[in-house]
Amino acid sequence: MKILRYLIQKEFIQILRNKALLPMMTILPIVQLILLSTAASNEVKNVDIVIVDLDQTESSRLLKRKIIANNRFSLIANPFSTKEANQFLQANKADIALVIPNDFEKDFLRREKPSLQIIANAINGQQATVGSGYLSNIIYSFNENLIQEYIYLQALNKKQKENPIQIVPRNWYNEELKYTHFMAPGILAELTALLTIVLSAMNIVREREIGTIEQINVTPIKKWQFILGKLIPFLCVGIVLLVVGILTSKIVFDIPIVGNVGLLFGYAIINLIAVLGLGLLISNFANTQQQAIFVAFFFILIFILMCGLFTPIDSMPKWAQYFTIPNPLAQFVSVSRKILMKGSTIWDIRFEIFYTIILAIVFNSLAIWSYKKQE
Amino acid sequence: MRIENKNIIEVENLTKKFGDFTAVNAISFTVKKGEIFGFLGANGAGKTTAMRMLIGLSIPTSGTGKVANFDIYKEAEKIKKNIGYMSQKFSLYNDLTIRENIRFYGGIYGLSKSEIKQKTEKILVDLDLKSVANKLVDSLPLGWKQRLSFAVSMIHDPEIVFLDEPTGGVDPYVRRQFWETIYDAANQGRTIFVTTHYMDEVEYCDRVSIMVDGKIEALDTPKNLKKQFQATNMNDVFLKLAR
Numbered sequence: 001m002k003i004l005r006y007l008i009q010k011e012f013i014q015i016l017r018n019k020a021l022l023p024m025m026t027i028l029p030i031v032q033l034i035l036l037s038t039a040a041s042n043e044v045k046n047v048d049i050v051i052v053d054l055d056q057t058e059s060s061r062l063l064k065r066k067i068i069a070n071n072r073f074s075l076i077a078n079p080f081s082t083k084e085a086n087q088f089l090q091a092n093k094a095d096i097a098l099v100i101p102n103d104f105e106k107d108f109l110r111r112e113k114p115s116l117q118i119i120a121n122a123i124n125g126q127q128a129t130v131g132s133g134y135l136s137n138i139i140y141s142f143n144e145n146l147i148q149e150y151i152y153l154q155a156l157n158k159k160q161k162e163n164p165i166q167i168v169p170r171n172w173y174n175e176e177l178k179y180t181h182f183m184a185p186g187i188l189a190e191l192t193a194l195l196t197i198v199l200s201a202m203n204i205v206r207e208r209e210i211g212t213i214e215q216i217n218v219t220p221i222k223k224w225q226f227i228l229g230k231l232i233p234f235l236c237v238g239i240v241l242l243v244v245g246i247l248t249s250k251i252v253f254d255i256p257i258v259g260n261v262g263l264l265f266g267y268a269i270i271n272l273i274a275v276l277g278l279g280l281l282i283s284n285f286a287n288t289q290q291q292a293i294f295v296a297f298f299f300i301l302i303f304i305l306m307c308g309l310f311t312p313i314d315s316m317p318k319w320a321q322y323f324t325i326p327n328p329l330a331q332f333v334s335v336s337r338k339i340l341m342k343g344s345t346i347w348d349i350r351f352e353i354f355y356t357i358i359l360a361i362v363f364n365s366l367a368i369w370s371y372k373k374q375e
Numbered sequence: 376m377r378i379e380n381k382n383i384i385e386v387e388n389l390t391k392k393f394g395d396f397t398a399v400n401a402i403s404f405t406v407k408k409g410e411i412f413g414f415l416g417a418n419g420a421g422k423t424t425a426m427r428m429l430i431g432l433s434i435p436t437s438g439t440g441k442v443a444n445f446d447i448y449k450e451a452e453k454i455k456k457n458i459g460y461m462s463q464k465f466s467l468y469n470d471l472t473i474r475e476n477i478r479f480y481g482g483i484y485g486l487s488k489s490e491i492k493q494k495t496e497k498i499l500v501d502l503d504l505k506s507v508a509n510k511l512v513d514s515l516p517l518g519w520k521q522r523l524s525f526a527v528s529m530i531h532d533p534e535i536v537f538l539d540e541p542t543g544g545v546d547p548y549v550r551r552q553f554w555e556t557i558y559d560a561a562n563q564g565r566t567i568f569v570t571t572h573y574m575d576e577v578e579y580c581d582r583v584s585i586m587v588d589g590k591i592e593a594l595d596t597p598k599n600l601k602k603q604f605q606a607t608n609m610n611d612v613f614l615k616l617a618r
Contacts, residue, residue, distance in 0.1 A: 002482070002485065003482060003483050003485055005482070006478070006479055006481075006482025006483055007482075007483065009479075009482075010468070010471065010475070010479045013470075013471060013475060014468070014470055014471070017470055018470070210464075210466075210469075211462060211464030211465065211466045212466050212467070212468060214432065214460075214462050214464065214466060215460070215462065215466035215467075215480075215528075216483070217432055218430050218431065218432060218455055218458070218459075218460040219455060219480075219483050219484055220452050220453075220455040220456045220484070220485075221483050373431070373432070373451075374431060374432060374433060374434050374451060375427075375432065375433045375434065
């Protein structure tokens with residue numbers, strides 16, 4: 001235990017004395033956090049639309065007004081033919097074209113179910129699907145309103161009134177669907193994992209490069225002491241970054257903190273131990289810092305792109321979903337959202353805790369095992 | 376007087392192979408307690424590899440060996456408690472101060488706080504480093520760095536000290552100074568196992584072994600070696616063997 005103290009003390013002196021490392025650990029991640037959480041948005045806010053109104057009636061104009069009134073759509077042009085509308089899509093000037101056919105109003109009043117055509121420019125799949133989703137919703141409610149009016153007129157005659165079923169969605173845990181609420185904790189988890197894995201992956205191999213590891217290897221130090229002596233200082237760095245990051249997110253984005261922050265940090269410690277174990281494992285196998293960085297980035301990229309932050313885990317192929325279980329970042333993102341936004345308790349995140357503990361044990365045992373004092 | 380009639384290193388048929396290449400080929404020798412044992416050889420002759428097997432950094436391919444009465448296969452960690460090692464690569468932390476380096480190595484050898492304090496004072500006074508104790512090691516001249524790392528390698532009072540080309544790259548005056556500290560250490564009863572390239576340094580050793588292509592070709596006192604090879608100095612002996 002006493003030996004461990006000296007190892008940790010030395011590591012802290014080195015971290016604090018490194019002029020490049022300190023800003024890298026504090027200022028840069030905060031800048032990234034603010035920048036990425038605001039910019040990296042999946043929300044589709046502006047859909048460029050062209051509307052071809054072949055009907056030119058009261059109803060068709062009403063529908064058009066309804067669409068334009070919605071601030072997500074900007075009307076680019078009113079071409080007179082489908083062909084012309086296609087040219088707008090071709091030139092990438094519009095995301096969606098809506099074609100209102102000739103006998104739209106007439107068919108509607110005759111209850112012949114007129115059909116509208118939506119042509120979406122699916123080069124940007126997200127824009128296209130979400131955009132046509134919005135559009136369908138508007139058309140649906142337009143439809144409902146018309147039918148209701150129509151039924152109402154009929155009902156007046158029959159002196160009775162029908163109430164069609166209405167769907168009112170409510171977004172639980174993030175009532176206003178604020179994107180930053182959802183992104184900031186996830187991005188913070190990513191940045192912390194990135195920083196700690198890089199720091200730890202570079203560390204042991206750096207000692208190998210400068211030759212100090214040899215001097216340590218001729219001492220009777222135990223392997224676990226050495227690994228723990230590396231792990232604890234970087235764990236502290238990770239925690240500090242998390243504290244600063246959560247404070248920043250609270251101040252800048254006013255993210256909700258519904259659950260127990262202590263529980264979040266308790267979980268974060270287990271998670272960081274797992275990530276650091278992987279970093280140290282990489283460091284043991286690398287001969288140069290360059291190798292270590294490349295391998296670390298291989299893992300980091302997979303972790304980040306498959307953590308459920310940018311693409312929902314539920315929409316991944318089945319095999320990929322299983323792949324997110326040994327991904328500490330996916331567990332972290334899930335837990336941070338559950339605790340911060342939903343107020344989940346320890347029982348709600350038991351699976352994440354369980355998987356992460358297993359990861360921490362596996363990575364760190366491998367790190368201790370692969371650290372060779374003797375060749 | 377200084378040298379006791381007791382073997383502190385015993386090696387028999389020690390061999391290390393890297394794939395097809397035999398770096399150390401069945402070497403056998405003994406070192407007596409208190410001896411200054413010179414380990415000579417051309418670059419790539421296998422000196423460092425042989426030394427690394429003795430200090431528990433490298434597992435031998437075959438052969439047997441005992442260092443400080445501990446088996447080099449099974450008791451490498453016990454050997455490490457009883458030996459000091461100074462590698463040819465400078466191995467103190469450049470980004471720590473002199474005092475912090477001494478404290479760190481004292482700490483990982485399990486010395487108590489008061490022992491570390493006492494050792495630090497002694498090293499700083501002996502090496503005349505008191506005025507720069509809180510400066511980064513990086514700022515020291517090479518000669519001072521090497522004397523410091525020699526002192527640090529003995530912080531836990533080891534029975535044997537292994538020095539791998541300790542005087543590489545320093546001027547003759549500093550080398551002379553360095554050998555004085557080696558003698559001091561030997562006079563305190565430590566066994567010194569030293570590899571070197573400098574033939575003048577060889578004359579300071581009690582016994583010398585010369586390695587050529589992984590084998591020990593000669594082993595005796597410098598005086599006897601010169602007689603055996605009919606040479607006027609160790610340089611000629613070395614050239615005759617290593618060619």
